[in-house]
Amino acid sequence: MTYVLFLIVLTLAIPWGGAVVAGRLADMLPPRWACWVLAGASIALAGGTVSALIGLFHVPFLASLERLSLARVLEVWPAAVPVACAAGAVMLVQLVLLVRRWSQYRSLLRRAWLVADEGTGDGDLLVIPGTDVDAFALPGYRGRRGRVVVTSGTVRTLKASEREVLLAHERAHLAGRHHLLSALADLAAVIHPALGSLREAMVFHLERWADEDAAAVVGDRRLAAAAIARAALAGAPRGRVSGYPLLSATSGPVPLRVEALLLPGPVAPRGGARLAGVVALAGTVAVAAVAVLALAYGLHEYVEYAARQLLGTPSGCSGLWSAVHALFGSGAA
Structure with a gap:
């Protein structure tokens, strides 16, 4: 089962590299x-991580479905x-963590909606009491449509043109349903630490x-x-409604965001080394994603193959799995 252990380690290790490459690719794109x-x-x-874990978890159950005694499985693979x-x-x-x-x-x-209920406003805008400069996009909740929430301190401190920027920023979050993408990445990070x-x-x-x-x-x-x-600069850490994943114009590395806005607008990669780099990184991300899923599936298929070998029944496999059998050698050990 050395090869099975190799598949396990490789499947669970790929997300570390895949996450790094995906991050680099994201930095090169709009x-x-x-x-x-x-x-x-x-x-x-x-x-892919969950699939690999399921593949490992169901080994004893697969043995019972194949009418193979657990004692025989443990004889070949004591760690099963x-x-x-x-x-x-x-x-x-x-x-539990999810x-x-x-x-x-x-x-x-x-809690954010309870705070928003204290506010007043019209349309998609709510102004809540508070001296801090703060604005955030509040997703829809229990039939309520999403709103843009700002503090009264924001209205007093920022100029009209600056408030227009903040409101447009938060409306973009709501229109793009960014809270869903944010929550997806947050939940994925629970599955594998590399995805943080x-x-x-x-x-x-x-x-x-x-x-x-x-x-x-x-x-x-x-x-x-x-x-x-x-x-x-004028804002302060949030108290009553703090916490990820509420998206705010003052969250994230603000200096990098400001620097990017002072440059020409982002464009799709074109020509030369930049396009070649994007294509190469995109291909690497795709290969990593497919590889982790393929390895998880291969782990499942190899366990079934091993069970058939222990039963002494014809494997019935050809092509790819014949090659796997030739690579791993006869038997499951």
Whole structure:
């Protein structure tokens, strides 16, 4: 079962490299594209991890379905039950953490809406009491449509043009349903620790996406940069409604966002080394995503193949799995 262990390690290790490459690729793309790349990588890498764990967990159950005694399985692979138990324990922890994180998200929305109920406004805008400079996009909740929430301190401190930038920024978050992408990356990071870097990158690129939309609305990139910088400098850490994944114009690495707005707008990669680099990184992300899913599937198929060999029944496999059999050698050990 040395080869099975190799598949396990490789399947669980690929997300570390895949996350790094996906982050590099996102940095080379316009913000909107970057967010979708990060979302796709998060889903594929997290899905491959779960698939591998399921493949390990069901080994004893597969043996029973194949009418193979567990004693015979343990004779060939003594670690089968401990490994299955470990995989089951990891998935149980993942499930608990996912439920806990989702509950925290719902609790955050509930608390944010309670705060928003104190506000006044018209249309999609709510102004709540507070001396801090703060604005955030509040997703829809229990039939309520999403709103843009600002503090009264924001209205008093920022100029009308700067407030327009912040409102356009938060409206971009709502229109693009950025909270869903943010939550997806957050939940994927619970599945595999390597995906935490994708969660951080997602927050940054979602803010960059909203920054670019806001700059397009006001038609002045320098004004957008100045408004975001001033709001960040005048703002204070949130108390009543703090917490990820509420998206705010003052979240993420603000200096990098301001610097990007002071440069010409992002464009799709074209020609030369830049395009070649993007294609190469995109291919690497795709290969990593497919590889982790393929390895998880291969682990499942190899366990079935090993069970058939132990039973002494014809494998019935040809092509790819004949090659796997030739690579691994006869038998399951």
